[in-house]
Amino acid sequence: MIKAIASLGRSSLMLLAGIGQMALFIWQLLPLVPGGIWRIRLLIKQVYMAGVLSLPIIVTAGLFVGMVLGLQGHHILKTFNSEEAVGTMTALSLIRELGPVVAALLFAGRAGSALTAEVGLMRSTEQFSALEMMAVDPMRYVVMPRVLACIIALPMLAMIFIALGIFGGYVVTVGWLGVDSGAFWSQMNQNVDWHADVINGFIKAVVFAVLIALVALYQGCYAIPTSEGVSRATTRTVVHASLGVLGLDFILTSIMFT
Amino acid sequence: MSTPIIEVINLSFSRGTRKIFHQLSFRVYPGKITAIMGPSGTGKTTLLKLMVGQLKPDHGQVLFYGQDIQTLSRSQLYRLRQKMGMLFQSGALLTDLSVYENVAFPLHEHFSNLAPGLIEKLVEMKLEAVGLRGAKQLMPAELSGGMSRRVALARAIILDPEVIFYDEPFVGQDPITMGVLIKLIKSLNDQLHLTSVLVSHDVDEVLSIADHACVLSEGRIIAEGSPAELKASDSEYVQQFLQGRADGPVPFHYPVEPWSVSND
Numbered sequence: 001m002i003k004a005i006a007s008l009g010r011s012s013l014m015l016l017a018g019i020g021q022m023a024l025f026i027w028q029l030l031p032l033v034p035g036g037i038w039r040i041r042l043l044i045k046q047v048y049m050a051g052v053l054s055l056p057i058i059v060t061a062g063l064f065v066g067m068v069l070g071l072q073g074h075h076i077l078k079t080f081n082s083e084e085a086v087g088t089m090t091a092l093s094l095i096r097e098l099g100p101v102v103a104a105l106l107f108a109g110r111a112g113s114a115l116t117a118e119v120g121l122m123r124s125t126e127q128f129s130a131l132e133m134m135a136v137d138p139m140r141y142v143v144m145p146r147v148l149a150c151i152i153a154l155p156m157l158a159m160i161f162i163a164l165g166i167f168g169g170y171v172v173t174v175g176w177l178g179v180d181s182g183a184f185w186s187q188m189n190q191n192v193d194w195h196a197d198v199i200n201g202f203i204k205a206v207v208f209a210v211l212i213a214l215v216a217l218y219q220g221c222y223a224i225p226t227s228e229g230v231s232r233a234t235t236r237t238v239v240h241a242s243l244g245v246l247g248l249d250f251i252l253t254s255i256m257f258t
Numbered sequence: 259m260s261t262p263i264i265e266v267i268n269l270s271f272s273r274g275t276r277k278i279f280h281q282l283s284f285r286v287y288p289g290k291i292t293a294i295m296g297p298s299g300t301g302k303t304t305l306l307k308l309m310v311g312q313l314k315p316d317h318g319q320v321l322f323y324g325q326d327i328q329t330l331s332r333s334q335l336y337r338l339r340q341k342m343g344m345l346f347q348s349g350a351l352l353t354d355l356s357v358y359e360n361v362a363f364p365l366h367e368h369f370s371n372l373a374p375g376l377i378e379k380l381v382e383m384k385l386e387a388v389g390l391r392g393a394k395q396l397m398p399a400e401l402s403g404g405m406s407r408r409v410a411l412a413r414a415i416i417l418d419p420e421v422i423f424y425d426e427p428f429v430g431q432d433p434i435t436m437g438v439l440i441k442l443i444k445s446l447n448d449q450l451h452l453t454s455v456l457v458s459h460d461v462d463e464v465l466s467i468a469d470h471a472c473v474l475s476e477g478r479i480i481a482e483g484s485p486a487e488l489k490a491s492d493s494e495y496v497q498q499f500l501q502g503r504a505d506g507p508v509p510f511h512y513p514v515e516p517w518s519v520s521n522d
């Protein structure tokens with residue numbers, strides 16, 4: 001009994017220490033944001049690494065998710081004799097939820113884990129120490145460009161995911177199941193609102209990007225500098241970032257859509 | 259003698275419960291090669307990190323030009339480090355940059371207004387000095403351990419530092435390269451009037467170029483002096499270390515309980 005309480009106390013202390021360390025990490029990063037934006041070449045390289053290299057998985061996943069949404073939507077809506085609404089349903093579920101959320105989950109697995117591993121290995125091979133000895137702040141040179149690159153890349157990836165998802169839904173419902181093409185688009189056009197849906201979906205993607213970037217780089221910077229430590233940190237990035245995305249999505253949805 | 263450029267005063271440092279240094283003091287004089295020797299695991303790398311302010315001592319001070327580096331602000335410390343070069347034991351090259359970009363990196367970061375042609379000349383000069391001008395397009399992953407250490411050396415001297423720290427520069431080098439490196443360290447020191455701090459356990463090589471050498475054991479300096487003085491020392495510790503004998507007063511083992519075969 002005492003043991004259980006003690007271990008509860010220990011783990012909550014560790015949690016608090018972790019939160020404090022994370023807050024300190026963010027506090028160190030904030031003043032570097034303006035300078036980070038001007039290091040264009042570093043930034044472009046990182047946007048390529050995080051964004052462009054994530055394109056194949058985002059494109060494929062977007063298409064398939066859209067196609068499945070089309071199939072399921074058509075199947076359900078047919079029982080209410082309103083197959084034409086399938087366009088609206090596909091578009092709204094993608095723009096409001098599935099686009100930002102699924103793109104963020106894939107991004108956490110594809111780019112977040114890579115960032116943690118890269119930064120963790122840079123630290124374990126003394127590259128951070130070497131930078132400090134050359135009077136270059138690793139937070140400025142390594143961490144900041146990667147954070148900004150995530151924030152630039154993920155919203156764009158989410159948009160691409162949504163566009164391909166809608167295309168996938170269109171191909172399946174109009175091309176295969178025979179829904180009227182005009183109805184598909186005009187219903188979607190009437191029912192998707194620029195501000196309430198598109199902007200809110202975009203805001204979600206930005207918030208998720210900040211979360212994933214911070215988790216991935218925090219884990220990389222504080223990983224125990226051994227192969228085992230880095231591999232554990234990589235796993236933690238994927239788990240924490242994915243759960244964080246889902247949790248935040250619930251909070252954001254409850255603020256935006258109620 | 260002139261005023262010391264670096265002074266380590268009563269330095270103590272522990273890792274967890276293990277005391278690595280206890281009341282360590284020594285001085286580094288300008289224009290000289292100061293060697294710190296000691297068995298593996300005595301904390302030579304740790305000592306270098308304490309000297310450049312990457313680790314904080316528990317007690318004691320490190321003075322650079324008479325100023326305690328612990329009292330410096332981050333930007334003052336960074337300004338001081340532009341006058342230092344450090345060769346890491348592992349090389350520590352940036353793995354996403356080529357050999358050329360690695361050596362040019364400090365120039366690009368601190369003197370970005372230099373003409374590109376000039377940067378290229380400077381980089382080629384330093385790479386030539388370590389015998390790797392032909393390797394400038396390679397990536398760090400394509401280099402051997404010895405080669406990456408030489409690239410790291412070229413990078414450490416690119417800004418023409420006033421003080422340079424070498425962590426085990428000779429490990430993993432073939433005899434020819436070793437000879438070249440010894441000459442290079444000596445000539446950098448003498449021609450550019452650098453101050454060198456050299457950490458190593460390659461006794462013969464080190465003693466051949468050092469002006470002053472300290473022998474480190476169990477957290478303190480057990481002997482120091484010129485190479486000739488050390489060789490003539492009658493201390494058993496020093497003789498054991500210089501001759502590389504396993505038995506003697508210097509422990510070869512990491513501290514443990516005595517090892518005994520129980521027979522109960």
Ligand SMILES: Nc1ncnc2c1ncn2[C@@H]1O[C@H](COP(=O)(O)OP(=O)(O)OP(=O)(O)O)[C@@H](O)[C@H]1O
Pocket residue numbers: 273278297298299300301302303304305347459
């Ligand atoms: N990050 C660390 N955490 C805990 N202990 C450490 C750490 N780094 C080094 N040590 C301990 O400090 C001691 C000194 O390590 P250091 O790397 O300075 O040795 P060294 O003299 O450079 O050895 P070598 O000649 O093998 O490079 C070692 O015994 C090691 O166990």
Ligand SMILES: [Mg+2]
Pocket residue numbers: 302303304347425
């Ligand atoms: Mg060492």
